[in-house]
Amino acid sequence: MIFYYILSLAISLVVGFIIRLPLKIDTNSFKGNLFFPTVFVTLGLMAIVDILFNLNLVFSIIVGILSPLFSKYVDVIFPGVSYGG
Amino acid sequence: MDIVMLLIGVISFVVGFRIFLTKNKVQRLLYICCLNFAIAALIALYIKSPMGGVVAAAYFVGSTLSSNAIAHTLGKIQKLEGKE
Amino acid sequence: MEVSWVELLKLLIGTVVCWINFVLVDTYFGLPKKPGVLGAEVIGKTLEKLGGNINGGYFMGNIVCSPDASAGTLMASIFYYLIGFKGGLVATLLIFIGNRLCNDPGYAGTFGALSATVIIHLLSGFIEPKYFIGGMVVAIFTIQGLYHVGASKVLGYIGKKLGMI
Numbered sequence: 001m002i003f004y005y006i007l008s009l010a011i012s013l014v015v016g017f018i019i020r021l022p023l024k025i026d027t028n029s030f031k032g033n034l035f036f037p038t039v040f041v042t043l044g045l046m047a048i049v050d051i052l053f054n055l056n057l058v059f060s061i062i063v064g065i066l067s068p069l070f071s072k073y074v075d076v077i078f079p080g081v082s083y084g085g
Numbered sequence: 086m087d088i089v090m091l092l093i094g095v096i097s098f099v100v101g102f103r104i105f106l107t108k109n110k111v112q113r114l115l116y117i118c119c120l121n122f123a124i125a126a127l128i129a130l131y132i133k134s135p136m137g138g139v140v141a142a143a144y145f146v147g148s149t150l151s152s153n154a155i156a157h158t159l160g161k162i163q164k165l166e167g168k169e
Numbered sequence: 170m171e172v173s174w175v176e177l178l179k180l181l182i183g184t185v186v187c188w189i190n191f192v193l194v195d196t197y198f199g200l201p202k203k204p205g206v207l208g209a210e211v212i213g214k215t216l217e218k219l220g221g222n223i224n225g226g227y228f229m230g231n232i233v234c235s236p237d238a239s240a241g242t243l244m245a246s247i248f249y250y251l252i253g254f255k256g257g258l259v260a261t262l263l264i265f266i267g268n269r270l271c272n273d274p275g276y277a278g279t280f281g282a283l284s285a286t287v288i289i290h291l292l293s294g295f296i297e298p299k300y301f302i303g304g305m306v307v308a309i310f311t312i313q314g315l316y317h318v319g320a321s322k323v324l325g326y327i328g329k330k331l332g333m334i
Contacts, residue, residue, distance in 0.1 A: 027198060027199065027274065027276045028274065029274065030269075030274055036276065036279075037265065037275075040261050040262060040265055040279050040283070041262060041265070043258045043261065043262075044258050044259055044261055044262025044263075044265075045262070046258070047255040047256070047258035047259045047262075048259055048262075050255055051135070051252065051255055051259070074269075078266070078269035078270070080272050081270070081271070081272040087176075087299075088172060088176050088177070088180070088303075089180065089299055089300060089302065089303035092180070092303055092306075092307070093302075093303060093306050096306060096307070096310050096314070099314070100310070100314045103314065109215070109219075111211065111212050111215040111216075112215075112317060114212070114233055115212070115229060115233060115313045115314075115317060116313065116314055118232065118233045118309075118313050119309055119310055119313040119314040122239075122240075122243060122305070122306055122309045122313075123306050123310075125243065125247070126243065126247065126302045126303070126305070126306050129247040129250065129251065129302065130299070130302065133251065134251065135251055135252050135256070137251065138247050138248050138251045138252065138256065138260075141244075141247055142244055142247075142260070142263045142267075145236065145240060145243075145244070145267075146236060146263075146266075146267035146270065146271075149233075149234070149235060149236050149240070149267065149271060150270060150271055152208075152233050152234065153206065153208055153233075153234045153235060153271050153272070155208075156206075156207070156208025156209070156211055156212060156230070156233060156234055157206060157207050157208045157234075159208065159211050160207040160208055160210060160211040161207070163211060
């Protein structure tokens with residue numbers, strides 16, 4: 001069972017490297033990088049899929065492709081809050 | 086009734102009384118943060134199902150968001166009063 | 170009702186573990202250094218006016234204004250208690266979303282939740298996750314509910330000792 005987690009993590013890191021997520025970690029910026037939201041989003045989505053359905057190869061490939069895309073556009077999906085002017 | 090629930094209940098009572106007793110609005114906000122932690126823990130301990138965890142998380146994030154907004158408003162008011 | 174000493178001892182160990190976990194993670198990711206939002210700045214300055222330390226005040230203000238490693242530890246122990254190790258991973262994702270809603274990049278909360286999950290999993294043979302929930306509430310009570318000026322001094326001292334200010 002833990003094999004699928006590791007597989008989707010590896011897929012997400014490879015896809016993130018291909019779509020050129022930045023390697024440098026900056027703890028002050030809202031932009032994603034190769035490791036920061038990607039690892040946590042992959043593990044969290046895999047855990048949700050594991051609880052709701054069952055894990056198999058298709059789900060781990062889908063999650064592994066989706067999470068680096070989420071990480072690339074994370075500053076568009078969840079931007080910093082502006083307090084009205 | 087086990088000891089963990091009893092302890093959390095006692096803590097929330099103490100903090101609730103201190104919210105009424107203190108006069109400073111900022112310190113009141115800190116006590117309310119502590120009370121939010123206690124209530125989220127009690128929700129999860131009473132509703133022993135995965136949905137209870139989701140309810141606790143939703144309550145906690147929502148209460149933190151409102152604390153954030155209240156503290157921000159206090160800061161804005163203090164700035165306005167300081168300028169005049 | 171009977172109160173056994175073993176339960177109290179487990180609760181005490183859970184408190185100490187949670188306290189150390191969230192204070193270290195929060196200090197490492199720079200909560201005492203600067204206020205993330207305007208509300209945290211107000212809380213820090215008010216505590217300084219009352220006689221406390223301004224860096225500890227920023228720490229406490231950041232805890233109030235966004236779900237940091239303290240909330241991560243609480244959510245991880247709740248979800249570990251209800252679902253298991255998978256629950257801790259779900260809690261990490263929820264804390265990340267909550268952090269972003271509160272105008273925070275989200276490093277402290279996610280790392281705190283993940284480290285708490287790992288620690289609870291390692292200790293789950295001796296101490297049930299229920300005691301970590303109670304321990305986290307006691308730990309946050311010692312900081313936010315007992316004596317604010319003293320707590321801010323302790324947090325500022327720890328931040329200075331770790332060289333993070």
